[in-house]
Amino acid sequence: MADRTTVEITDSVLAESARQLLDELVSDGVASKLTAQDATLWGPEAEAEASIRLAWTALHRSSRPLIGEVESLRTELRAEGLDRVVLAGMGGSSLAPEVIASTEKVALTVLDTTDPGQVADALAGDLERTVLVVSSKSGTTVETDSHRRIFAEAFADAGIDAASRMIVVTDPGSPLAELASAEGYRRVFLADPHVGGRYSALSAFGLVPAGLAGADVARLLDQAASVAGQLSTDSPDNPALRLAAALGAAHAGGAEKVVLADTGSGITGFGDWAEQLIAESTGKQGTGLLPVVVESPDAPGFADAGADATPVAVGPATGASAVAVTGSLGAQFLLWEYAVAVVGRLLRINPFDQPDVEAAKKAARALLDNPQALTSTEEPAAVIGPVEVYGPVDKARTGTLTDVLREFVSDVADGGYLAVQAYLDRLDDASATVLRSEFARRTGKQTTFGWGPRFLHSTGQYHKGGHPNGSFLQITGSNEEDVPVPGRPYTLGTLQLAQALGDGQVLAGTGRPVLRLHLTDRAAGLADVVRAVQELSP
Numbered sequence: 001m002a003d004r005t006t007v008e009i010t011d012s013v014l015a016e017s018a019r020q021l022l023d024e025l026v027s028d029g030v031a032s033k034l035t036a037q038d039a040t041l042w043g044p045e046a047e048a049e050a051s052i053r054l055a056w057t058a059l060h061r062s063s064r065p066l067i068g069e070v071e072s073l074r075t076e077l078r079a080e081g082l083d084r085v086v087l088a089g090m091g092g093s094s095l096a097p098e099v100i101a102s103t104e105k106v107a108l109t110v111l112d113t114t115d116p117g118q119v120a121d122a123l124a125g126d127l128e129r130t131v132l133v134v135s136s137k138s139g140t141t142v143e144t145d146s147h148r149r150i151f152a153e154a155f156a157d158a159g160i161d162a163a164s165r166m167i168v169v170t171d172p173g174s175p176l177a178e179l180a181s182a183e184g185y186r187r188v189f190l191a192d193p194h195v196g197g198r199y200s201a202l203s204a205f206g207l208v209p210a211g212l213a214g215a216d217v218a219r220l221l222d223q224a225a226s227v228a229g230q231l232s233t234d235s236p237d238n239p240a241l242r243l244a245a246a247l248g249a250a251h252a253g254g255a256e257k258v259v260l261a262d263t264g265s266g267i268t269g270f271g272d273w274a275e276q277l278i279a280e281s282t283g284k285q286g287t288g289l290l291p292v293v294v295e296s297p298d299a300p301g302f303a304d305a306g307a308d309a310t311p312v313a314v315g316p317a318t319g320a321s322a323v324a325v326t327g328s329l330g331a332q333f334l335l336w337e338y339a340v341a342v343v344g345r346l347l348r349i350n351p352f353d354q355p356d357v358e359a360a361k362k363a364a365r366a367l368l369d370n371p372q373a374l375t376s377t378e379e380p381a382a383v384i385g386p387v388e389v390y391g392p393v394d395k396a397r398t399g400t401l402t403d404v405l406r407e408f409v410s411d412v413a414d415g416g417y418l419a420v421q422a423y424l425d426r427l428d429d430a431s432a433t434v435l436r437s438e439f440a441r442r443t444g445k446q447t448t449f450g451w452g453p454r455f456l457h458s459t460g461q462y463h464k465g466g467h468p469n470g471s472f473l474q475i476t477g478s479n480e481e482d483v484p485v486p487g488r489p490y491t492l493g494t495l496q497l498a499q500a501l502g503d504g505q506v507l508a509g510t511g512r513p514v515l516r517l518h519l520t521d522r523a524a525g526l527a528d529v530v531r532a533v534q535e536l537s538p
């Protein structure tokens with residue numbers, strides 16, 4: 001793993017335009033003020049929120065006591081034969097531990113889905129060996145609460161004392177903290193409430209699940225500590241200021257997309273974590289940076305990035321990258337957090353709120369309260385084999401799936417983007433991910449891919465609040481089996497559909513184009529959709 005933490009701006013034009021911003025950031029003392037948790041950096045409107053969101057700058061120190069606590073709990077659990085860790089958590093409550101665990105190659109089953117099949121597969125694992133980490137800062141997130149209910153019932157059905165298998169990470173005083181104490185859950189880790197979800201990688205939210213799964217969390221904090229001094233220095237060599245200046249200058253020049261490719265960082269899946277940090281922090285008030293996570297530096301969107309995008313290497317620079325960021329995982333977490341907070345200042349937005357996420361949650365809740373709305377009225381505009389088409393398509397021109405998609409992509413704005421949103425099983429339906437590169441190659445448009453509802457807690461903020469130039473392709477699927485949510489009048493399948501339709505309504509309500517393809521047979525439908533995209537002209 002590359003240990004030296006650097007930000008190299010290899011594109012000379014970008015380097016030149018970043019220089020002025022960098023000088024301003026240095027002379028304004030932004031790095032030292034951020035380290036000192038100065039809440040005035042984002043203007044008066046953001047000050048109240050910022051004043052309760054900046055403790056992450058010190059987590060490499062303040063999280064130290066967790067190292068021993070996590071290690072001793074892990075030892076205790078292992079001694080009881082509990083070595084399978086399942087994590088229920090959305091967005092900031094699961095993305096960091098997933099990257100940490102994958103990078104260290106330790107097993108962690110992450111549940112950030114409402115797909116009934118995927119949850120059923122996790123339930124079918126060996127419950128005798130399982131602990132469930134329930135992570136939620138607010139303690140109210142519907143997906144996480146559903147997973148907790150489902151696992152509690154499954155443990156009980158298997159004759160296992162559920163409370164003894166529940167480990168909670170939450171903010172003090174949250175409904176989850178109260179429930180955990182009322183139910184006598186095995187262990188509650190209370191996190192620092194002055195750290196927001198997407199800045200919580202080095203807090204209990206990142207460290208507890210990853211550490212219980214076997215990751216070396218002390219090393220992670222050491223890595224972050226090793227770069228903290230550099231990040232707090234008001235100097236043009238400060239890597240976070242360099243990254244912020246490069247991204248800010250690129251945005252000012254019309255490149256609002258940040259295309260992230262791993263170029264040999266030694267980190268697995270860093271883009272998925274960075275995606276939430278960038279999109280939820282900056283994508284609001286009609287502005288922001290859209291993260292586009294691609295498969296490799298050769299993938300479409302990176303090597304052929306146009307004027308609307310900046311190719312950023314996570315790892316050493318390549319011929320195509322404009323910016324390259326190297327460093328160990330702990331160092332990169334802290335570096336990107338600093339950089340994105342500083343980009344918030346450059347874009348004049350509050351990087352610590354997510355105002356448009358709530359709209360989709362509200363729409364989903366309304367649909368759950370009126371479940372007939374999910375099943376009854378809407379007729380598909382077309383049914384093409386195992387694929388139902390929903391949306392404003394021209395029926396006269398929709399003979400084949402390729403026709404439908406051709407019409408849809410022809411409307412993607414110039415310099416806009418296409419977002420593929422798959423409300424499917426990210427393990428069993430993993431082949432859906434090829435749609436990102438297939439669309440990007442054939443349309444020449446920047447294309448993102450997200451699993452629903454996971455992306456709702458990440459790029460979902462940008463989709464609704466960021467630059468209004470996205471087109472949205474939702475993919476939903478029939479469920480062979482469904483999973484009831486104990487104590488709730490709905491199943492996971494109903495919740496999943498309500499989330500897709502709710503977000504679709506909100507997107508469409510802002511005038512953004514939305515097309516939904518519903519797969520009545522997932523495998524056959526996905527194969528047809530992929531084939532149809534491949535038939536679009538390049």
Ligand SMILES: O=P(O)(O)OC[C@H]1O[C@](O)(CO)[C@@H](O)[C@@H]1O
Nearest residue numbers: 091092093136137138141197457
């Ligand atoms: O930790 P919580 O409160 O369950 O929230 C999960 C995620 O949901 C969001 O609040 C909004 O989608 C994210 O910012 C957050 O990381």
